[in-house]
Amino acid sequence: MNKKTFPKGIHPPDKKELSKDFKTEFFPAPSTIVIPLHQHIGAPAEPLVNKKDRVLKGQKIGEAKGFISAPIHASVSGTVKSIEPHLTPSGKKIMSVIITNDGEDEIHPDIKPLKDDISSYSPEEVRTAVRDAGIVGLGGAAFPTSVKLSPPKEFPVDTVILNGAECEPYLTTDYRLMLEKTDELIIGAEILKETVGASKIYIGIEDNKEDLISLYAEKLKGRADFEVAPLKTKYPQGGEKMLVKAILGREVPTGGLPFHVGVLVQNVGTTYAVYETLKTGMPLIERGLTITGEGIKTPKNLSVRIGTMFKDIVEFSGGYAGNPGKLIMGGPMMGISQYTDNVPVIKATSGILVLPDEEIPHKKEYPCISCNSCVDHCPMNLVPTRIVKLAQNKLFEESKKWGLLDCIECGTCSYVCPANIPLVHWIRYGKNELMKLRKKSEK
Ligand code: SF4
Ligand code: SF4
Secondary structure, eight states: OOOBOOSSOBOOOOOGGGTTTSOOEEOOOOSEEEEESOOSSSOOOEEOOOTTOEEOBTOEEEEOOSSSOOOEEOSSOEEEEEEEEEEOTTSSEEEEEEEEEOSOOOBOTTOSOSOSSGGGOOHHHHHHHHHHTTOBOTTTTOOBHHHHTOOOTTSOOOEEEEEEOOOSTTOOHHHHHHHHSHHHHHHHHHHHHHHHTOSEEEEEEETTOHHHHHHHHHHTTTOTTEEEEEEOOOBTTTSHHHHHHHHHOOOOOTTOOGGGGTEEEEEHHHHHHHHHHHHHOOOSOEEEEEEESTTBSSOEEEEEETTOBHHHHHHHTTOBSSSEEEEEESOTTTOEEESOSOOBOOTTOOEEEEEEGGGSOOOOOOOOOOOOHHHHHOTTOOOHHHHHHHHHTTOHHHHHHTTGGGOOOOOHHHHHOTTOOOHHHHHHHHHHHHHHHHHHHHO
16 A cells, blocks of 8 residues: 655654544534634634523524634524633633523524535535535635635646545544535535546545545445555645645745645534535534543543533543643644633634643753754754744744744644754744734734
C-alpha cells in the first residue's frame, strides 16, 4: 500500500484505544442548555429571541451578521430562561441564550428538507441550505462552511479531500462516524464535489485505521471519481496544508488557502452535517464528540446537543477517575485548556479530554539551548524559536515576516522543545496582539 505523508511532523502516542471501540451513543438532552451566540470564526450572531419566549427545536435564535458568520439554532424545545454572558470554552464570557428544556423535543414547523431527492440540489441551493443551517467546520476550526463552498471564480476547484485523518491523539469521533455512517458520508462527499465543480474526491485516512481504509476501498471499488488515500500516521497529518501536500503534492502558498491550488478540504463531521441538513432540513444543533483520557471513568463517543454543559457529559461518562489534573476541549495537541467544566459544548467541540494529575508532566521551563528541534519538526517549515523571540519582545510585525501568521498552531514545536518553552502559547499571543494592532490602526 502506497502511504502518503508530508515532511517533518511528530509521532505522539495516539491513545485511541481508550475510546475507539465504543459505538456513538446519543446523549439525552439535559434540562438546561446554554447556547453562545458566538461559536465560530467571524462575526457573532444577534439574538432573535427574548427572555420567556417559547422556542422549538431547530428554531433560529441568532442571526448571522456579515459574510463570515453563521446563524445559531435552538437544540431543544423549551423556554428562554435568560440571555446573558456565560463562560465558554474559549475562556471568555459570551452572550448566550439559556433555554430550559421542556423535554418535548418539539420541532419547529419550518424544519423540512427543501427537496425530497438529496441529489437534486443545485450548487446555490446547497450553499444557501448550509449557510442557513449554521454549519461550520467541525474539525475544530469552526470556519463557516458556506464560505468554504464559495471559492472565488478565478480559483477553480478540481479536487475534494475528505479529511478522515483525525490525527489528534485520543479523539475517535471521526473514526466512529466513518465506520457508522459510511454511505451517508459518500453521498455527502459527492454533493460537495458537485457544489464546487470538482471531478475527484480523495478520502484521506491514517494507517492506524486500517479497517476504515479497507471498508472505503471496498465500498468505492470501480468508482473513478473516488480514491482512498492511505496516509502515514503522523501529527499533524490532518492539517489542510499537510493533506494537500501529502495526497496531491501541491503546495498551498504562504498566506493562502487550499482553493488557491484547486482543492476543497472538508472534515468528515462537517460533510455528514451537510448531508443531514439536506436530507432532513434540521440545522446544526448536535455534533459528535469523544469524551476520553485516563482521567475519565468511562470514555465514550457521543452525539451531543450544542449547549450541553461539559459537567453533564462528565457525569454521564461515570465521572472523573482520580484527581482531574487537566480538562481540555479538543485533543492534547491543539485543544484549549479549561479551568472549569461549567462550560457548554459549542460547534467546535470535537472532544473533552481529561488527564489525571499524575499524567501531567509539571515541567520546569529553561532558556532556549538553540538545539533546532522546533525547526526540524515544524510542518510549516517555520523557525518557531525566532518567531517567539520577536513576539516576546513585542516586535509583532517583524515576527510576521518570519511567518507568525503562517503558523497553524499545531503545537509540534512545544511538544519537542527540550527546554519546555511553551512556543505555541507565545505564537497565539503574538497573533492576538498583531490583530489588536491592526484593528487599532483601522479605527
Ligand atoms: S511554529 Fe506553528 S506550525 Fe510550526 S510547529 Fe510550532 S505550532 Fe506548529
Ligand atoms: S526546541 Fe526549544 S530549545 Fe530547541 S531551539 Fe527550539 S525553542 Fe530552543
